[in-house]
Amino acid sequence: MATRRGRGRPPGESDARARIAAAAVHEFGEHGYDGATVRGIAARAEVDAALVHHYFGTKPDLFAEVTQFPLRPDLEVPRILRGPREEAGERIVRFVLESFERPEVRKRGVIVLRTAISGKLTAPLVKGFLSRELLPRVAAELDAPDAALRASLVASQIAGMLIARYVVQLPGIADAPVDELVARIAPTIQRYLFE
């Protein structure tokens, strides 16, 4: 971030950074999350792959950067799971809802949800990100033979909750206080994870 926002840096650096970001949008859009590679992005931006890592870190970092989604569920959710097990469902639902109550998260999150589900280009993107970066990390914390099913059931209820409350805005779930929704939905998440 220092590089990005620093003053007095030599011209050319920000050009390379912008070229990499634009190349990443193209490559993710064309090949999906799984198909896009840092090498391919570097080649399209006409820079060395090391420079991509220098500016943007790893592939999920780069994805988070180009989608500009102000949360990192791939980092936050496994961290949240590591607390006391009996309240994991509550912590996850509360984290997601309190995040989406922040306008900058909600605005970008609604766009991500809409495009993830509607677009032929973007659906594989988000599926790839979830399948590679989020769900296996959740599954690893669970350490159960049916961990993939458990993680994807959690994703189904969290996504459904966000869509019903913030995208479609169904009466009832759209108007309920966060605490009420946590009380109703946390036991679902808890059961999908551990029971």
Next chain:
Amino acid sequence: MATRRGRGRPPGESDARARIAAAAVHEFGEHGYDGATVRGIAARAEVDAALVHHYFGTKPDLFAEVTQFPLRPDLEVPRILRGPREEAGERIVRFVLESFERPEVRKRGVIVLRTAISGKLTAPLVKGFLSRELLPRVAAELDAPDAALRASLVASQIAGMLIARYVVQLPGIADAPVDELVARIAPTIQRYLFE
């Protein structure tokens, strides 16, 4: 339906029917489900409102017809709720999953889910249909002060399940047998409805 498929009807009838259907698509798209009226549709099609009712029945019938969705959740779900209460969750999840396992339902259902969530025009359509035709009927069966919240929580998990399994096709939930998903998700629906 006899009118639609009958033979030997005078020419002009099918023209009027097609004009009404086209007018309905326009009016629903322009005004949303709530804003569209049978009168407005009749006026746009240059026919009498009685003819709209004659060909298509009520507004939800007309909506089902023009979206060509081969299920009527507004009729089916309340019917399902009326059976033995302790298995209502299971009946709902099984009904929805077994319906979506039929290719003609799945194909159209994926389109409806995608457009419902993505489109600025279609989102109010589906919200209006759910809010006016499905959720109040579910809520009426529940007869509880928080019935609207309960019904919308059910909708959130059913929608999330369908999106995760059939649209985004997340590993785990996309591969699981119907019986496995019924066993995992039915208790959620049961709890949202009655507990």
